[in-house]
Amino acid sequence: MKRQLHLNLFIHGRGHHEASWRHPDSSSLPLTDIRYYQDLAQRAEAALFDSIFFADQLALGGDVAQAPRTWLEPITILAALAAVTSRVGLIATASTTYTEPFNLARQFASIDHISNGRAAWNIVTSWLAAAAENFGGTGQVAHADRYARGEEFMSVVKALWDSWASDAVIDDQTTGAYARLGRIRSINHRGDFYRVTGPLNMPRCPQGRPVLVQAGSSDTGRRFAARYADAVFTAHMAKATAQEFYADLKALAAAEGRRPDEVLILPGLSAMIAGTEAEAERLAREVNELTDPEVGRKRLSGRFGGHDFSHLPLDRSLSPADFPDPASVEAARSRTEVILNLVKRDQPTLRQLLGYLAGARGHFVTAGTPEQVADLIEDWFTNGAADGFNIMPPLLPAQLDAFSSEVIPILQRRGLFRTEYSGTTLREHYGLPWPASVFDDPNFKGELHGAAAGI
Numbered sequence: 001m002k003r004q005l006h007l008n009l010f011i012h013g014r015g016h017h018e019a020s021w022r023h024p025d026s027s028s029l030p031l032t033d034i035r036y037y038q039d040l041a042q043r044a045e046a047a048l049f050d051s052i053f054f055a056d057q058l059a060l061g062g063d064v065a066q067a068p069r070t071w072l073e074p075i076t077i078l079a080a081l082a083a084v085t086s087r088v089g090l091i092a093t094a095s096t097t098y099t100e101p102f103n104l105a106r107q108f109a110s111i112d113h114i115s116n117g118r119a120a121w122n123i124v125t126s127w128l129a130a131a132a133e134n135f136g137g138t139g140q141v142a143h144a145d146r147y148a149r150g151e152e153f154m155s156v157v158k159a160l161w162d163s164w165a166s167d168a169v170i171d172d173q174t175t176g177a178y179a180r181l182g183r184i185r186s187i188n189h190r191g192d193f194y195r196v197t198g199p200l201n202m203p204r205c206p207q208g209r210p211v212l213v214q215a216g217s218s219d220t221g222r223r224f225a226a227r228y229a230d231a232v233f234t235a236h237m238a239k240a241t242a243q244e245f246y247a248d249l250k251a252l253a254a255a256e257g258r259r260p261d262e263v264l265i266l267p268g269l270s271a272m273i274a275g276t277e278a279e280a281e282r283l284a285r286e287v288n289e290l291t292d293p294e295v296g297r298k299r300l301s302g303r304f305g306g307h308d309f310s311h312l313p314l315d316r317s318l319s320p321a322d323f324p325d326p327a328s329v330e331a332a333r334s335r336t337e338v339i340l341n342l343v344k345r346d347q348p349t350l351r352q353l354l355g356y357l358a359g360a361r362g363h364f365v366t367a368g369t370p371e372q373v374a375d376l377i378e379d380w381f382t383n384g385a386a387d388g389f390n391i392m393p394p395l396l397p398a399q400l401d402a403f404s405s406e407v408i409p410i411l412q413r414r415g416l417f418r419t420e421y422s423g424t425t426l427r428e429h430y431g432l433p434w435p436a437s438v439f440d441d442p443n444f445k446g447e448l449h450g451a452a453a454g455i
Ligand SMILES: Cc1cc2nc3c(=O)[nH]c(=O)nc-3n(C[C@H](O)[C@H](O)[C@H](O)COP(=O)(O)O)c2cc1C
Pocket: 054, 055, 056, 057, 093, 123, 124, 125, 126, 127, 128, 214, 215, 216, 217, 218, 219, 220, 221, 222, 233, 234, 235, 268, 331, 332, 333, 334, 335, 390
């Protein structure tokens, strides 16, 4: 069989365009209504997407007067979606900087059980400076420190997920034997940031461990992804930078001793789709006209760690001197590089830059016919830029439906995308191996974990 594309649906507000929430083609259900997300999840599953994904920030944005977000907490959303779907993978974002590994390991293992093996965690270190104010208020944790903590966090959660063998549970109601103690072990972690004894207080989850997704793109972020991620989200405004990222990350994964095809790279794609190119462009203009440049200015400031752009006029060409040096930014450093590369290349005015970022915050934005969008996907997929895409419809649900009913059938006819699900778990959809633990080693002599079991 031909190499297969992987498609993830990124669910964000009423669509990825900043002004989508006002457009008549977007849903009018409240963004706190679970039926909205359940409906989208079911549409994604009917269209055979590998997975759906929810991002998260740990502070209210400064633009709430003019723009909503996805308001519900993502892990909680997954539990509600698991109950109304059976195949599609479920990815939620959670932070290594502002949660404890034991809580997080337990929550994602629970979602994996509830969904019968469809859970994934988007590992973030939380770039938004305001988040720090909600967790102790000692100020933004520096980029390098966030990743250092993230490294230790990962070794703790992985050890917790591996702390039960898959055959640890006996559950024999007649003999009264519930579990094999020799197949459950403490982790006894003592590190710089965490002290965790373990084991996890729950049996091993159906996928062994939840699937791990990551989206760091700075040098440190890439090395982190190469070590831990099964799938990598990334934002590119051009195919050339996506190819550079793809080659670099695959090489980094190989240097970590991993098989490059077991680290899937999924760049974002926000496509406005219509029957003709002119109609797609008209629709894109129509949504753009609903944009408020002040929302964009605030979001740009957030990306650059709170830098003040209020003095910049909207209609003069920008130069890199108008921005802080990305190396000094403690927020989403690599996205600031994406933005600065665009400024160097095109010298847009602030209004034009904000217009572009309004589309999908620095991800690839396009407008065209289903055929054109399918051509672009095939081109990136076959020319070393992507293993699949993080599909970011500008308007939800209308542009998800356009993608599902018009673009996916073309990809299927070209033999690039599944025509039915062949597996049931997300690990199977993504073609990932079982994550072996120490218990899978036949020479491992089980050890008792001692008093940690007493409740
Ligand atoms: C598709 C995508 C989704 C992301 N979702 C989140 C998110 O929900 N929360 C968050 O704090 N960061 C999110 N990020 C940001 C990344 O985790 C990362 O901080 C960012 O890409 C900058 O990389 P760097 O930290 O290595 O500089 C996302 C990035 C991408 C590309």
